[in-house]
Structure formats: structure tokens, C-alpha cells
Amino acid sequence: MGHPAAVWDTRAAIAVSKDWNGIDQVMLRNPQGASAKVSLHGGQVTSWRNDRGEELLFTSSKAIFKPPKAMRGGIPICFPQFGNCGSLEQHGFARNKLWTIDEDPPPLHSNDSHGKSFIDLLLKPSEEDLKCWPHSFEFRLRVSLAADGNLTMISRIRNINGKPFSFSFAYHTYLSVSDISEVRIEGLETLDFLDNLGQRERFTEQGDAITFESEVDRVYLGTPNCIAVLDHERKRTYVIRKDGLPDVVVWNPWEKKSKSMVDLGDEEYKQMLCVDGAAIEKPIALKPGEEWTGRVQLAVVPSSFCSEDLDPQ
Incomplete structure (x- = not known):
């Protein structure tokens, strides 16, 4: 689909332009000035601004x-696996593929489009994908930006195969934070987690909130649908609401690992925290014709907001 430098859709604040690799990217804006940018390389949200x-x-x-x-x-987007196992590349192939704009998406619930600018993307397997993961699927992704600036991602994966398949999944969300040692996560206390730094051993979270003073790479299990990431210095809280995603990945590579990563600055671990809505411990199984939906909504609120105010739903 060819586009001029930037095409604005008058029905909603949506523009399509090319990045420096010549790949289409979609900019969503709301009337208040918030924005989100989505690349067709990986169906990846590359920016979200208030x-x-x-x-x-x-x-x-x-x-x-x-x-x-x-x-x-x-x-x-990590699909059809999270992590590194078998013949597939780490975190699966969806984040490395070229997606297309879905011109004819099936209707979603009216709440998922009302007052929002949104884009629908589509990924289908190539011949090459089918060699390493021999399952036919349709992966539809809606990214929407609401009038209040909230960012929502809805993934729908359908099995169009003649046989069942299963997959794991994560929205591998890199949050921008002031200083990792000033951040805490609320909503995961007392839960069990798998520790990826220790052969995926299972432990129970003991802290009354999760704070950071060394490398963390965990999959929290059976998590609530709403968790909060509090950034004391910026006096702001990320509220993550999710559906269809029972697990939460929490990751920060800390100092030593950062130095070994070519695409991460040595000190940049201080400004980032990954908190992912995910389905990892129990892979999602789909019979032929079945569809799975996984949704995450990201909001930012002032930090006077505390976790007692979180709506568990």
C-alpha cells in the first residue's frame, strides 16, 4: 500500500508516513495533543506521549x-513464544515481521472505538514462517488512543489451521521511568513468580510492593487485572489494566547485563522498566476456528492516586 509522506485521515486523527527504512508508520493523535506511533515493522508501538x-x-x-x-x-509483541526455546527466534517472530493495515477488520465492541483514534493491523504467516512454526493463523491488532490519552492494544489471534496449536504471548512494554531505584510496583504482592534468573524456580513475593536494587527477570502468575507502577520522582503512576493475560513479566537488566547488550546504553537500565501483560505459564490453546483475545490498557495518573483506588475490574 503506497502512501505519500503523510496522509491524514479526516474521520479521526490518523496519519500514515514512512520511517527512514521506508516502512509505514501510523501516528494517532487525540484533540488534547496526546499521541501514539505504531510501526508496521512488528506492529510495534514505538511512541506514546501525553x-x-x-x-x-x-x-x-x-x-x-x-x-x-x-x-x-x-x-x-511477543508471539508465538515469550523467551527462548525450540527453533523459533527469541520472543517469536511477530515483532520482526512486516504487518499490513487491515482494511476490513471485523467489528469490535462499540466501547473499543468510541471517541478514539485507532488503527487495525493484520499479520498472517509467510511460507517461511510456516516452515519454522507450521500453523496457519490470523493475528489482528487494534491500537487505539482515547480522548483521555489512554493507550489500548487489543490482539485477536484466530486458528485457521486444520489442527490445534498453542502459543505464549506478551506485550513487552518498556515504560520510561525517572530512576529505577525510585520506582515500585503495586498489585503483585503475595503472588507466586517464576524466576528467570534461577532456572525458572517458583517463589512467592514477600515484599508489600516490588522495588528494584538489582537485576529482575520474573513472570508473576495469576495476577489481578489491574496493577500500578509508581514513579516517585515524576509523581506519576502508570496504571496497567489487562484482560485475557493472566501473567505479568517484570524485567530490568541492571548494570552488568546492560553492558553486554549492544542495543542498550550502559546506564539506560536506570530509565526503563518492562512490565508486560502476558500469557506464559499456561500457553493459550486454540482449536481450529477458535479465536483468543488479549487486551492491555495503559493509563497515566498523578501519583497522589494510590493503589487502594484501583478498580479490581
Whole structure:
């Protein structure tokens, strides 16, 4: 689909332009001035800004913006696996593929489009994908920006195969934070987690909130649908609401690991935190013709807001 430099859709604030690799990217804006940018490389949200123009997602200064490599930052989509196992590339292939704009998306619930600017993207497997993961699927992604600046991502994955398949999934969300040692997560206390730094051993969270003083790479299990990430210095709280995603990944590479990563600055671990809505421990199984939906909504509120105010629904 060819586009001039930037095409604005008059029905909603949507513009399509080319990035420096010539790949289409979609800019969503709301009337208050908030924005989100989605690249067709990976269906990846690469920017989300509030109405003051402040960037809410982290992207490394050393990120490699060149397919087929996934960009370090924003919200890469991990499908059909999270992590590194079997013949598939780490975190699966969806984040490295070229998606298309879905011109004829099936209707969603009216709440999912009312007063929002949104884009629908579509990924289908190529012949090459089918060699390494022999399952036919349709992956439809809606990214929407609401009037209040909230960012919502809805993934719908349908099995159009003759046989069942299963997959794991994560929205690998890089949040921008002032200083990782000033951040805490509320909503995961007392839960069990798998520790990826220790052969996926299972532990129970003991703290009354999660704070950071060393490398963390965990999958929290059976999590509530709403969790909060409090950034004391910026006096702001990210509220993550999710549906269809029972697990939450919490990751920060800390100092030693950052130094070994070519696409992350040595000190940049201080400004980032990954908190992912995910389905990992129990893979999603789809019979032929079945569809799965996984949704995450990201909001930012002033930090006077406390976790007692969180609506569990």
C-alpha cells in the first residue's frame, strides 16, 4: 500500500508516513495533543506521549531500527513464544515481521472505538514462517488512543489451521521511568513468580510492593487485572489494566547485563522498566476456528492516586 509522506485521515486523527527504512508508520493523535506511533515493522508501538508531549515509553538511544531486528523499546509483541526455546527466534517472530493495515477488520465492541483514534493491523504467516512454526493463523491488532490519552492494544489471534496449536504471548512494554531505584510496583504482592534468573524456580513475593536494587527477570502468575507502577520522582503512576493475560513479566537488566547488550546504553537500565501483560505459564490453546483475545490498557495518573483506588475490574 503506497502512501505519500503523510496522509491524514479526516474521520479521526490518523496519519500514515514512512520511517527512514521506508516502512509505514501510523501516528494517532487525540484533540488534547496526546499521541501514539505504531510501526508496521512488528506492529510495534514505538511512541506514546501525553498531552504535554512527554514520552511515556522508553526507547534505547542505541536501539537498532533496522529490520529484521526488533527495536529495543516501545511495546514489541511477543508471539508465538515469550523467551527462548525450540527453533523459533527469541520472543517469536511477530515483532520482526512486516504487518499490513487491515482494511476490513471485523467489528469490535462499540466501547473499543468510541471517541478514539485507532488503527487495525493484520499479520498472517509467510511460507517461511510456516516452515519454522507450521500453523496457519490470523493475528489482528487494534491500537487505539482515547480522548483521555489512554493507550489500548487489543490482539485477536484466530486458528485457521486444520489442527490445534498453542502459543505464549506478551506485550513487552518498556515504560520510561525517572530512576529505577525510585520506582515500585503495586498489585503483585503475595503472588507466586517464576524466576528467570534461577532456572525458572517458583517463589512467592514477600515484599508489600516490588522495588528494584538489582537485576529482575520474573513472570508473576495469576495476577489481578489491574496493577500500578509508581514513579516517585515524576509523581506519576502508570496504571496497567489487562484482560485475557493472566501473567505479568517484570524485567530490568541492571548494570552488568546492560553492558553486554549492544542495543542498550550502559546506564539506560536506570530509565526503563518492562512490565508486560502476558500469557506464559499456561500457553493459550486454540482449536481450529477458535479465536483468543488479549487486551492491555495503559493509563497515566498523578501519583497522589494510590493503589487502594484501583478498580479490581
